[in-house]
Amino acid sequence: MLEKMQEQIKKGVTMFALHELDDTKQKRCWFVEKAEELPSFLQSEHIKELFHEKKSAYWKDGDTSYMLECVLPKTPLYIMGGGTIALFLAQMAQMCDFEVHVFDDRKEFADSHRFPWAEEVLCMPFDELFSCYHFQKDAYFVLVTRGHLNDEKCLKEVLQLSYSYVGMIGSKRKNNIIREHLLMQGYEKEKLDEVHAPIGIDIQSDTPAEIAVSIVAELIQKRAQLRPQSTTESVWKKVEKDCILATILYHHGSTPREMGSKMLIFKDGHIEGSVGGGSLEYAVQKQAELLFQSLDTSQVMYFSLSNEDAAKEGMVCGGDACVLLEKADILW
CATH class of the missing domain: 3.40.50.720 (NAD(P)-binding Rossmann-like Domain)
Structure with a gap:
């Protein structure tokens, strides 16, 4: 799935990644060009409108959460x-x-x-x-x-x-x-x-x-x-099977990066992209190291920065962020 998506964005095609999640992990993921390619139960007017407007969004439906990423070419x-x-x-x-x-x-x-x-x-x-x-x-x-x-x-x-x-x-x-x-x-x-x-x-x-x-x-x-709330393709192009994708699902308060911001963590330790730097990025890298060693394929992590911690980081106030970690090899 991901390989096809990479081929399409290299051609300049706008693509979408739709993540279905519970509170702890990703359940399913679809990579598509049009809303009509999704399963019928996901072809709501809300989702079709997001596709039409080329927007990313996060929302909850009962116990299930969804995050739609609009991946735009440069x-x-x-x-x-x-x-x-x-x-x-x-x-x-x-x-x-x-x-x-x-x-x-x-x-x-x-x-x-x-x-x-x-x-x-x-x-x-x-x-x-x-x-x-x-x-x-x-x-x-x-x-x-x-x-x-x-x-x-x-x-x-x-x-x-x-x-x-x-x-x-x-x-x-x-x-x-x-x-x-x-x-x-x-x-x-x-x-x-x-x-x-x-x-x-x-x-x-x-x-x-x-x-x-x-x-x-x-x-x-x-x-x-x-281009409100969209993801550029530069990081997606660099995804390889031996990396973990970290994506900001949502955030509140003073966090450096927006929803959809993405970072790749590779097994050799190097990274591509950013989810915000500082304490958040360090925590994400450490959690990715644990996920590499685990049998789990994904994880949803929650990060909270208090006002006191934010002051130490040189920020005005604190904030919360929810980040999805997923192993790239299962996306192929």
Whole structure:
């Protein structure tokens, strides 16, 4: 089951993991693409709505609990222009789980060695790019080409695509000029109002690195608004048979990570991902070590951090978290 899911998320398909649990362990788990693939007794309107909205959720039904994980592919980010800002932007965006693609019409700038963090680097005139390249739906576009003429060309084409975000570099004056050009050419005011221009959150940025920080911050903000309570695929791709998956089912109070946050604990001791660091993460790792030695295949653990303990951890107040531990080898 899990192997099929990994194959699908590598193809960019949104997948779902539905966990059925009691108070101590996981009873069953399904990996599916559509709600219709679940057993009929689980095809409620509530679950179908969660699938439609691509949301994760935790709920109880009598003595049984359920946790639905929406596993989304990485957010595709298309950077038009391979200049200095793009260098910092590509690196930061890749660290923040964006799938980075860089385009420039100059060979020396569209160089994969220059952008080792990018999934793809392509050299092509912008006039030709949009007529022959297949962009993913609901993608994010950042226009940071070497001049306003190319920015305007790219913006015209992007506005005709299915996108979730488009931002354009430049001063207010430059962006207003481009906006007026497009209005006179018949582009809808509502569409132009969606363009983030000037791009980035206003943090009084000055240097290329600071500008990239402001852009990535805006990208993260937009993604959080559009993708509430979802799990990215980066950790799922790294699951192997000799590891234990730790997943936050729910939490209350001041806990560092949200529902669905995931960590892999391997037999050799190394980890991937995070469920929050500090005392919680240490407790999860120790419990995983015991589960490796046990005949049990899963365990639900409860973690409580008092206000006093939280203060020792440097947190304002305490909180509770419920974490599912499951051996990966039974999921294949």
